[in-house]
Amino acid sequence: MHTILGANGQIGEELTKELCRNYSKEIRLVSRSPKKVHDTDQLFPANLMDHEATHEAVKGSGIAYVTVGLPIDSKIWEEKFPVMMQNVIAACIKHECKLVFFDNTYMYAKTSEPQTEESAFAPVGRKSKVRAQITEMLLREMRNDSIEAVICRAPEFYGPNKTQSVTNTLIFDNIEQHKKLKVPLRDDTKRTLIWTPDASRAMALIGNTPDCYGQTWHLPCDDSRPTYSEMINMASEVYGRELKYTVLKKWQFNIGGVFNKQIKELQELLPRYQCDNIFKFDKFNQKFPSFKTTSFMEGITQIKKNKMPRKNIVSTFLLLTVLVQGYAQTTSLIKTKVLDTVETKLNSHIIQMLWLKDTIQVDIQKEQIQVDPTLIKSLRESAKDSTLYTSKEEIDELLGVLRRGAQNCYSYALESYFEHNEAFDQIVFGKSTHVGLESAEKILDNYFQQIGLVNTKPRRNLNEPLPNDVLLSFINKNGRAIHYAYYHNGVFYSKNGSFAPTEFQSLRKFLKKSYWDTQQIILYKIDEEKVKNI
Structure with missing residues (x-):
């Protein structure tokens, strides 16, 4: 039995397809609300924060693949990732199940030094430290020979359908929506990005190769490492039109972070966009020389072919399309500066800003809003109906009105x-x-x-x-x-x-x-x- 913990995400879904195509039809999908990819898939609703539920999910499995993700929120990561990892490790040890852990590169130094499986961890930022912590938890058990496990590490994603990443949000989603493309910090640094279906194929291959266990593997990518400028030129060729873009500066992210928590959460990752990102996967290539990776031209062509509308990450990266518009090759940025928070209200902040040479005030709605009880009371009195806004549906409708009313x-x-x-x-x-x-x-x-x-x-x-x-x-x-x-x-x-x-x-x-x-x-x-x- 192949069990995917954190199924139905971008990696989990592609992994399910690859396992069914080439390895086994016995697949168990585990998440809080799992959905079938194939008719033969077994669904197992479970919360990996629950020790017992995690054990039941792993029980009877030969290999468990950990592809679970969480919202980009440092507090949530600190509270949940270590508990989830501990529960998964304990369950795999107890049930003698192999563990395949899908990891990222947050814990590496955000410099231009090539990253290999031997690179030291140098986490900077809360989320990076959490990722280093949970990886070390597994490495410790691997060194003690208490678990048969393997770590599959990947750099930033790009890809079709459900793929969520900074690059997908700022580049490819904006192409489909005919909006200005956004590039974080610099357009001339080399990027190593992994095509998400390639990541899942490589993970399945490693997980089903017995002598790969007990090690860390960097997953394979297109080795050309284009800059964002070169990547956008390729996209222009694929889409048949000139695609112009904006380069976002660090100070713009700082301003955006004042308005949007998720932009603020992104800031610890920004240094990796300031320099070349050289993610090496020579070890994988030597072990699996016949594995074919998807080129950027092939990947971009596939994204265009799919044309599947996606939500921006921030919900995560709502970011940058609303509050952060940038400095472009063909546009100049209107200079602004946050001066002071004049007032904090129930659902918004009143901010005093410098807009060019003039001081203006803007009222910025918070991401999480609530209904003021005095408003409900007033509406009930006005309608002379004390039963108004007692149901969840009515409250949700009122919240929708408040959200739509934020912008005048x-x-x-x-x-x-x-x-x-x-x-x-x-x-x-x-x-x-x-x-x-x-x-x-x-x-x-x-x-x-x-x-x-x-x-x-x-x-x-x-x-x-x-x-x-x-x-x-x-x-x-x-x-x-x-x-x-x-x-x-x-x-x-x-x-x-x-x-x-x-x-x-x-x-x-x-x-x-x-x-x-x-x-x-x-x-x-x-x-x-x-x-x-x-």
Whole structure:
């Protein structure tokens, strides 16, 4: 019996396919909610934090493969990984089961020195120290001959379908979504990445080769080690279009970490992107000379062929597509600096920032939000119904409203403007950012140019063509800006309150429905010369 502990993830699923294809149909999938890959798979729901459950999951197995993953959270890693590893080791010893451990490279020094199976551990950062700790736990038992085990170590992933990694999130997911590509820190350092199906194939091969046990093995990768610049050039060739990209600087990650915990969690890994990453696997190649690895061109072609939409890691790396937009070869970054936290509220932080030369305030919604009991009380009193919002479904619906309401029209219009702008990028406005009218008007008054004005009466004025790529400010009879929108290629992009963003093509119909009291619409473009000289 081949048992996969931590099944249904990117490595576990590919491992299941490889084992069934070439080794055995007797496969047990273990996770909190396992799902079958083949009809013959056995499902075993279990929490590896539970000692007894882990023993039951391993019982009767010949080989147990550990591919379990956890969210990118240092506290969770410190609390769970050592307990899980101890439970798995104890279960394998008791039931005389071989153990194949899928490991990563977090514990290595993040330098340009080549990494081999003999490289010393030099963990820096909480997550790196946890990975070193659990690997040492297993190595200790291996040295004592108390367990028959093998360690399979892999560098950063890239790959199809469920593959989650910094590279997949910032490069390949953005290609599919026609967004700007992001490169962490440098585009000229060599990268060693492993194609996830190759990692699983190699792991299955090692686990089923008896004389591989008692050792650590580096899994095989494409040996060409391209830079991100070269990788993106390959992707441009595969996709048949020029792919432009942005290089994110370390200070941008620092700013993003203020807004997003998962960006902060990523920061301990950043040094590995500052230098060449030379992960060596000569030992594997010598042992298995006929094993064919997937080239980058083949891998990128496969990613394009699959075209399977994926969630960004952060949930993990929600990162960087919302709060961290970078410094590009073809774009300049709007300079910003966090000055102070003005107020911390139940679901957000009010941050004072320097945006170019002006101080603005933004309200940043927290990742984890909750419903204020006083809000529920107010809603019940307003509806005169004490049974409102007593069910989980109603609470979830209300939380959804709160999340959608985090970004207001001013923030959304500015985000949309810079998302399409080829000269400048920005790091402030995103789906969790609310900016007040006073701050928004500072930005328009000081860094944009008014290039046109549309009087809404007579209404036929609204049928006149507009210049492309403009930000629109809707002004009421009191001279107040009541709404912002963005116009691009015949489409208006708008957001109102807690409603989802909308797109429309008829300005006349939009005003009649939503902003009938608009007297004028002022058209703005960024003052490029002024901003470049700051």
